[in-house]
Amino acid sequence: MTKEERLKKRHQAEKRFRFYGLTSIFVALLFVVILVQNIFSKGSSAFKKTVITTEIFFDQELLEIQNGASEEDIMEADFYDLMIENLIKAYPAKDRDEEDELLRLFSGDAEIEIKKAFLKDNNLIGKTITLDLTASDDIDQLHKGNYPRDLPEERRRISDFQLVIYDYFVENKKISKNFNNYFFNNGDSRDPELAGIGGALVGSFYSILICLLLAFPVAVLASIYLEEFAPKNKITDFIEININNLAAVPSIVYGLLALQILLATIQLPRSTPLVAGITLALMTLPRIIIPCRASLKAVPPSIREGALAVGASKFQSVFHHVVPLALPGTLSGTIIGLAQALGETAPLILIGMVAFVVDIPSSPVDPSSSLPVQVYLWSESAERGFVEKTSATIMMLLTFLIVMNFVAVYLRQKFEKRWN
Amino acid sequence: MNIVLIFLISIFSISLFFYGKSKTKTISIKDNIKLNALPKFYGYYLVLWCSIPALVFLLVWSLFEPTIIKSIIIETAANQGAVFNDKNEANLIYEKIKAIHLGTYFGDIDSILKESALAYAKFINLFTNSKVVLIFGIIIASVVYSLKKIRNNNKARDDVEVILKGLLFVSSLIAILTTLGIIFSLLFESIKFFSVINIFDYLFGTNWSPQRAFVRDASSITAAEYEELKDAFGFIPLIAGTSFIAFIAMLVAVPVGLFSGIYMAEYASTKVRRVSKPIIEILAGIPTVVYGFFAALTVGPFFRQVGENLGLTVSSESALAAGLIMGIMIIPYVSSLSDDVINSVPQSLRDGSYAVGATKSETIKQVVIPAALPGIIGSVLLAVSRAIGETMIVVMAAGLAANLTINPLESTTTITTQIVMILVGDQEFDSPKTQSAFALGLTLFIATLVLNYIAQRAVKKYREKYD
Numbered sequence: 100m101t102k103e104e105r106l107k108k109r110h111q112a113e114k115r116f117r118f119y120g121l122t123s124i125f126v127a128l129l130f131v132v133i134l135v136q137n138i139f140s141k142g143s144s145a146f147k148k149t150v151i152t153t154e155i156f157f158d159q160e161l162l163e164i165q166n167g168a169s170e171e172d173i174m175e176a177d178f179y180d181l182m183i184e185n186l187i188k189a190y191p192a193k194d195r196d197e198e199d200e201l202l203r204l205f206s207g208d209a210e211i212e213i214k215k216a217f218l219k220d221n222n223l224i225g226k227t228i229t230l231d232l233t234a235s236d237d238i239d240q241l242h243k244g245n246y247p248r249d250l251p252e253e254r255r256r257i258s259d260f261q262l263v264i265y266d267y268f269v270e271n272k273k274i275s276k277n278f279n280n281y282f283f284n285n286g287d288s289r290d291p292e293l294a295g296i297g298g299a300l301v302g303s304f305y306s307i308l309i310c311l312l313l314a315f316p317v318a319v320l321a322s323i324y325l326e327e328f329a330p331k332n333k334i335t336d337f338i339e340i341n342i343n344n345l346a347a348v349p350s351i352v353y354g355l356l357a358l359q360i361l362l363a364t365i366q367l368p369r370s371t372p373l374v375a376g377i378t379l380a381l382m383t384l385p386r387i388i389i390p391c392r393a394s395l396k397a398v399p400p401s402i403r404e405g406a407l408a409v410g411a412s413k414f415q416s417v418f419h420h421v422v423p424l425a426l427p428g429t430l431s432g433t434i435i436g437l438a439q440a441l442g443e444t445a446p447l448i449l450i451g452m453v454a455f456v457v458d459i460p461s462s463p464v465d466p467s468s469s470l471p472v473q474v475y476l477w478s479e480s481a482e483r484g485f486v487e488k489t490s491a492t493i494m495m496l497l498t499f500l501i502v503m504n505f506v507a508v509y510l511r512q513k514f515e516k517r518w519n
Numbered sequence: 520m521n522i523v524l525i526f527l528i529s530i531f532s533i534s535l536f537f538y539g540k541s542k543t544k545t546i547s548i549k550d551n552i553k554l555n556a557l558p559k560f561y562g563y564y565l566v567l568w569c570s571i572p573a574l575v576f577l578l579v580w581s582l583f584e585p586t587i588i589k590s591i592i593i594e595t596a597a598n599q600g601a602v603f604n605d606k607n608e609a610n611l612i613y614e615k616i617k618a619i620h621l622g623t624y625f626g627d628i629d630s631i632l633k634e635s636a637l638a639y640a641k642f643i644n645l646f647t648n649s650k651v652v653l654i655f656g657i658i659i660a661s662v663v664y665s666l667k668k669i670r671n672n673n674k675a676r677d678d679v680e681v682i683l684k685g686l687l688f689v690s691s692l693i694a695i696l697t698t699l700g701i702i703f704s705l706l707f708e709s710i711k712f713f714s715v716i717n718i719f720d721y722l723f724g725t726n727w728s729p730q731r732a733f734v735r736d737a738s739s740i741t742a743a744e745y746e747e748l749k750d751a752f753g754f755i756p757l758i759a760g761t762s763f764i765a766f767i768a769m770l771v772a773v774p775v776g777l778f779s780g781i782y783m784a785e786y787a788s789t790k791v792r793r794v795s796k797p798i799i800e801i802l803a804g805i806p807t808v809v810y811g812f813f814a815a816l817t818v819g820p821f822f823r824q825v826g827e828n829l830g831l832t833v834s835s836e837s838a839l840a841a842g843l844i845m846g847i848m849i850i851p852y853v854s855s856l857s858d859d860v861i862n863s864v865p866q867s868l869r870d871g872s873y874a875v876g877a878t879k880s881e882t883i884k885q886v887v888i889p890a891a892l893p894g895i896i897g898s899v900l901l902a903v904s905r906a907i908g909e910t911m912i913v914v915m916a917a918g919l920a921a922n923l924t925i926n927p928l929e930s931t932t933t934i935t936t937q938i939v940m941i942l943v944g945d946q947e948f949d950s951p952k953t954q955s956a957f958a959l960g961l962t963l964f965i966a967t968l969v970l971n972y973i974a975q976r977a978v979k980k981y982r983e984k985y986d
Contacts, residue, residue: 109878109881110878112878112880112881113878113879113880113881115880116880116883116884117782117786117880119778120778120779120781120782120785120786121782122778123774123775123776123777123778123779123782124778124779124782124783124795124799126775127775127779127798127799127802127847127850127851127854128795128798128799130802130847131798131799131801131802134805134809134813137813137817138809138813316690317690317693320686320687320690320691321687321690321691321693321694323687324684324687324688324690324691325691328684328687328688329691337695338691338692338694338695341694341695341697341698342694343971343975344698344968344971344972345694345697345698347901347904347905347967347971348701348908348964348967348968349907349908349909349910349935349963349964349967350908350910351908351910351935351938351939351960351963352701352705352908352960352963352964353701354942355701355704355705355938355942355956355957355960356697356700356701356704356705358704358942359703359704359705359707359708359957360700360703360704364586365582365585365586366585366586366589381697381700384693384694384697385694388694412676412677412680413680414680414683414684438804439804441806442804442805442806442807442808442809443806444806444807444808444910444911445807445910445911445914445935445939448914448939448942448943449938449939449942449943453943471806471808471911472808474808474809474812475808475811475911475914475915478811478812478815478816478915486816489812490812493809493812496806496809497805497809500804500805500806504804
């Protein structure tokens with residue numbers, strides 16, 4: 100092999116090596132794109148729901164209440180017969196079976212929706228109004244194009260007759276898509292068309308709030324101690340080793356800790372944001388302490404010495420001068436820690452947050468779900484409608500995480516002083 | 520009740536603050552003492568003394584009150600003649616008594632329950648009253664003590680700072696308390712587990728099927744039952760499955776992560792670096808439940824489809840899908856750590872290599888990487904510890920049955936999956952099945968601890984070499 104050939108080979112090796120590097124980065128980036136694209140394409144349709152425009156005649160004979168009835172009376176009144184009478188008029192059905200199939204095109208909440216319309220205007224008796232009633236999950240998925248029509252009938256959840264009605268609705272422009280308020284306001288439900296993340300949002304909010312209230316002060320105080328006051332001795336070393344190890348302990352171990360200490364020993368209520376918040380706080384604590392210490396360390400000693408020189412005590416120099424300067428870094432570290440806590444699932448499963456909770460929690464000691472746990476729960480459900488709900492929940496979760504991370508980066512870039 | 524107490528304590532503290540502040544003002548004017556601290560520090564001093572002992576007492580009391588009341592009530596119920604065979608039944612009776620007391624119990628109430636409910640009401644009352652009395656006693660004692668201390672004291676600032684420093688120290692001790700809590704809670708149940716199941720049967724058993732261990736009192740297991748039980752808790756298939764999935768993950772994460780790290784550190788312009796580094800780090804910020812969803816609903820079925828087309832039987836919960844997605848999750852850990860490590864290799868080593876005519880890639884391969892190797896191994900070990908502790912991806916995308924297999928297309932299970940499967944839903948405490956989850960947790964905790972320790976040592980040693 101001549102010198103030139105050898106050199107050429109070496110340069111080719113160089114190019115190959117560079118290419119491997121670029122490919123790796125490209126693979127990683129490609130995966131981010133695929134993941135996000137996959138979630139968005141599945142989930143974006145969940146923000147709309149399919150509604151069927153139906154004429155409702157408020158027949159005096161079918162209702163026990165009068166025009167101008169009080170709110171209580173309306174809540175107690177039975178709208179079931181009225182609903183049935185009106186819904187079966189939506190399409191000319193021949194017999195009972197066909198009527199049943201027709202009724203199954205509407206969601207389980209049709210009665211409540213009619214009631215709500217009457218609550219809004221209690222002078223409707225004897226009048227006819229058009230209402231947009233939520234369609235059932237099967238029709239919803241069909242209308243969104245997520246459901247193949249060309250399967251044989253026995254493998255479909257929708258019968259041929261229901262398809263005929265659906266086509267009739269489409270032809271007469273009786274079916275349309277509205278903003279899905281249920282997705283944001285409702286709690287969990289067995290029916291995909293009625294299930295929402297309202298409860299999970301509130302549960303996550305309470306959990307993260309408790310986590311913040313517990314973890315932030317303790318983390319800041321601990322890092323101030325370790326960085327500014329701790330003598331160099333065995334105890335300090337031991338604390339430091341502990342913090343570093345805790346940051347690497349798998350999150351599920353914190354779930355076991357919570358199960359044994361918080362639930363079995365102290366007997367806090369299961370499945371509640373309170374327990375979730377405490378668990379997440381214990382888990383997040385070391386992850387906040389580490390950036391907090393780094394930002395305290397970044398404040399140059401001259402600041403401390405300046406304060407001491409004009410007669411401040413050690414405490415005053417730290418709390419009046421060092422801590423305010425380290426605050427942007429501290430806050431951004433805390434926000435990133437909280438973002439991790441927000442996406443954490445495994446420990447919450449162990450403390451029982453997988454319970455099926457329909458009600459939206461009104462306090463941190465009510466049973467509740469949380470956003471990531473809701474993702475886990477819905478992903479285990481067989482109904483097709485839950486796939487888009489799960490993806491949409493992930494979209495919400497990712498949005499929160501992105502916002503939190505942006506705030507963290509902004510705080511650091513805008514307010515942090517560079518010292519060199 | 521507690522909220523009222525906390526409110527009262529804060530009211531006292533605030534009024535004491537103003538009292539202390541004004542008092543020292545008058546003292547210093549009247550007696551012409553030169554104070555070494557601002558008047559507000561005397562206020563702070565009183566506040567700290569008034570609130571901290573009372574709040575600590577309240578916290579400790581609230582932590583232990585339910586357990587103590589419960590054991591007393593169960594004992595009184597037993598004395599009254601209530602019959603229960605194990606802890607679960609005792610818990611049930613306790614819950615019933617509590618519900619009767621609150622008026623939310625609608626079942627039949629017999630005389631035993633009724634008597635116990637009355638006793639419960641009595642104890643609750645007694646405890647609440649003594650709590651209030653003790654708290655007020657503590658407040659009065661500490662306020663009297665602190666008022667005495669601020670008299671003739673011109674260094675209140677130093678005193679306040681000593682207390683605050685103690686507070687800082689206590690905050691940093693919480694890390695130790697958490698570690699102790701983890702060790703205690705894992706050991707406590709694990710010891711119970713190992714008192715039933717021989718530790719060697721656990722460590723070397725090749726069959727994991729805890730569902731065979733029905734609920735039963737762990738303390739009274741016969742020899743015949745044990746023969747059946749000891750085969751149910753074999754750890755080998757779990758560690759095999761965990762390592763196998765982690766191995767697949769590392770097959771993805773190490774090459775991709777390492778090459779991106781090298782490219783970022785050695786080739787990329789600052790512009791490329793500034794854009795691509797945060798994007799890769801997005802991968803680390805995505806919640807694992809999202810990866811799990813993606814693996815279970817998209818990747819798993821996709822692999823099965825591809826396998827079907829190729830004539831292979833691929834489980835839709837294959838180890839391959841879970842491992843692949845886990846590997847992608849871990850890429851940023853490997854890449855950013857190895858990026859850091861490579862960046863801290865001194866430039867002089869590279870310059871020396873260039874000077875003898877090596878190309879850039881030759882320099883990297885023969886000089887930079889060998890120099891950075893301990894650090895790179897450390898970062899890979901950290902990634903491995905993350906992989907074996909990862910839960911949601913494997914819970915959602917890997918299988919539930921423990922198969923001993925090395926075929927990536929079959930489903931296997933992992934330690935974390937089994938912990939979740941055992942503990943999800945209703946658990947019976949004191950059954951070997953529940954306790955086995957804690958034994959698994961302990962094993963996992965020790966494994967990650969050892970890996971992290973080795974990794975941190977490796978990285979530290981490497982850092983010291985070039986600092």
